[in-house]
Amino acid sequence: MQGARSHHSLTAVSRRKVLKASAAALSMAAFPLPAIAQSKPFSGVTLHAASFQHRFFTLLQGYIPEFEERTGMKVDLQLSAFPVYNQQANLELSSGGSAFDVVNVTFILAARWVAAGLLANLDEFTSDPNLTPPEWNPKDFVDGAQVPYRDAKGSTYGYSWEGGAMLMGLSRMDLMEKKGLKVPTTFAELQQVCAEINGTDNVSGLVSFQLHHWCLPPYVQGFGGNIFRNPPADIMPALNTPQAIQGLEYYANLLKNDAPRGVLTYTEDQARQSLLTGRSNIFIHSSAWVTPILLSPDSKVKDTSRVVRMPAGPVHDYPASNSQGLGIPKNAKNKKAAWEFIKWALSPEISLRLVKEHGHSSVCRRSVITSEEYRKLNTVNGQDLGAMYLEVLELPAKGDNYMAYRTVKEFPIVGDVINKAVEQTVTGQLTASAALAAAQEQAVANLRRAGSAL
Amino acid sequence: MIEAGRRSFNRIALAPSLVVLAAVAGLPALYLLVVSLTPFQLANPGSSSDFSAPLRNYALLPGDPRFINSLLVQARLSFWSVLLQVILGTGLALLLNVKSRMVEFARTFFLIPMVLPPIEVAVIWKLVYTPDISPLYYAASLLHVTLPALTSDVSFALWSIIIADTWEWLPFTFLMVLAALQTIPDEYAGAAKVDGANPVQIFLYVTLPFITPILIVSAMFRLIDSVKAFPLIFLLTQGGPGDVTEVTNYYAYLLAFDNNEIGYSGAVTVVMLLLVSAVSLGVLWMGRRREALA
């Protein structure tokens, strides 16, 4: 009897083993995917990315499924309205939050975030050959576009996805030719052209938009002034110098006399609309907002448009240049995955695809901008837009970094004060010198209250 | 015995509410007070526990031209919108003070502006004030009148807010005054008419004395509420042009969420709360007086 039982138990054990083995084999056969998925580097990871709504991200969303397929991670890209995104991201990062892994570093906040140490140092990722192949080439990004994302020591905290090179677009060359006007190259000529065109055929001489602290500095610097005394070393505001007053008077006169009604509250989009429909002649802003007069199917002025460098001031020729970038918050939970995403979104391949497949040209890789395809797509009516874009984008890195004022962490507070001063001057509440005197006082007081040592 | 049972039930019934109130209103208020004593700046670690100069924020307030300006703007906004709401609300109430089924039916539709989400009201008026798509500008252009862009014009920006705010809260005073009008016994007006009084005299000597307490109370409530003005300014003017529409509530918001100066913003908010509390006390006192006299 005992022998029989032990025989039973032996067979029982081996039967169990066989059953187990076959069950395992069956499950493998029935569910092959998990085994394969485990080989994807980021399977199971959900990446939280956030930015404001922009064409770049809308187009990128079309490519994201390929990325998810390759890496196994799920990308949750949240896009919000511009002011809503900026406020939420700023609050999140300033309070040390970790809700986002990848954030858009809006240019108006870049200086603050970099200086306050709210972003992760990306050099750790680019210098590691296991994380970043050499072909990715961080140096391929146009230097001028990278300046806002570097700290004083030169470490990089963001990579730019959009370059803002200030160009001048003229939509009504027909009217200008009729009046015998040439394309203006100096401030004086610009004023003359705007005054002469304004009112002709219901067209405004110039259109602008509400971000005055972006539009005004080129004029201030053109007359020889600056926003701070000597950024980044000396951050005492320099708003009440004679040159600054001159710059404000000049710009305010343009807005007061030669711009559409309500221009003070115009958003960029409204300004572009005005240009595209030929209701305004001149718009001076980042190329992405100006080149649509030649490139966009919505443009009604394609044949009468020109895009050129903005006029030079009597002392300096400093067109503004900025960029938007992608960065990783200091306390992000999935930093490796975040870098993988940024690496992919800003790779030469994706940048070139955006240009080729969608005509989206404000990318920041020099190799893409100087490529044949880019040249072909962005030369319209004999105007090489790519070359101009690159020229202006590179300017701040060549010689005098005149955009330094924008990259100091004190800028947002001073920019706010500049906005008010422009509004007060254009609406006639104060003269330019009174407005700037008040602005200077306010800026110093606010900076001191926020803890800057002035 | 019964009393004890009742009292314990009452305590159990009231306790959760008190706990919630203490947690939700008491604690944040305490936090607000404490934080206003520090120079707390979100990006400055350590500033949240810096009590070295506790009254620093309050000392800076009188010397801050933007704060003083915000109080003046608030005063102008509150004065004009409350005045308009009371006058127009009364007019509307007088118009609708009839026993008519049709009018009573129409009455409900007059409430629409008041029950809309405030941000909705802001969107509606953004439409009205945007030259490109607004019927207002279209009508003006038909009449060959060039209207300035109201929300970016120094003289009109605050008025554009006042008008939008009045539109939104008109139904409130309308309802209050109407309710009061309906408590006036008909004989009073009838007797006055028999004595040969015309409608204006009836209004001045019969109606007005009756509804004056209600007018005052509605004005006070609207006054308190006007301090909370946010969505209109957020969407229409962002405090501009310059700072002609920057009320204290909006300034506190900018300080906290744009500059991340939590401590200073807290001090501004505390001042606002004191003002609100003062007017609220007035309301309660008036209410108790009326009850005592009634």
Add this chain to the structure above:
Amino acid sequence: MSVRPSGQASVRRRIAVVLTLLILLLPFLWLLQMSFKTNDQILQFPPPLIFTPTLENYSALWHSAFSQSFVNSLLSASFSTLLALLFGVPGAYALSRWSGRGKGSLRFVILVTRMAPPIAFTIPFFLFYRWIGLLDTVTGLVLVYTSFNLPLVIWMMQPFFETVPASLEEAALVDGASARVIFTRIMLPMVTPGIAATAILCFLYAWNDFFFALILTRTAARTAPVAVVNFMNYEGWEWGKIAAGGSLVMAPVLVFSLAVRRYLVSGLTAGAVKG
């Protein structure tokens, strides 16, 4: 004021009422008609008053993230109303029967809570929620709205309880009923209309909120009012969607408030004035 038989107003008055109503509601009606236009039609100048209406804005909305925000609004408003009633109604009853001191100061605290600008409470809420992980959750919104509707419930319901004659309670007590039974079987049924009106008012306040939702949510728990603002984006304002979204956001509010118009004034003045 008139010697006409009641039920009739003069023709002049009726016309005046209708005219005034139309003028007053003109901005609101303009938004409504805009929601049925395409973006091109909206930007046309002169604006076409006769056009073929389209539902494309509404259908675009329904298939976008907006429908989620609508659901978020619905959830946060409903649950916070339930919770506020759950705590507040018994609390109001207890307060109405309380003869102790401190009643006046409690009323003052409640009034100030309702009247204080939201910014007074948002920073601590934001930091606290961040700490315990309630940011961008419907639960977080429910808690905030409950806490601000609770004072409203107490204020609104207290007068209702006060109008119930004490003799009813006395009689039940003599019959040997416990306090709990008195509350549930006698008091509650008598104040049901008040509860209904208060519930709708709570729903309204939670639904209409903008500031708390703006600060305490990101995208997962975003509510409808904030979502409408999201259509004003960097590349251009989608007027059609804004108008359609706005109209949808208004709908529940309009329906409910018309149902409780009688109690609106009471609710808006936190009960200090009977409507």
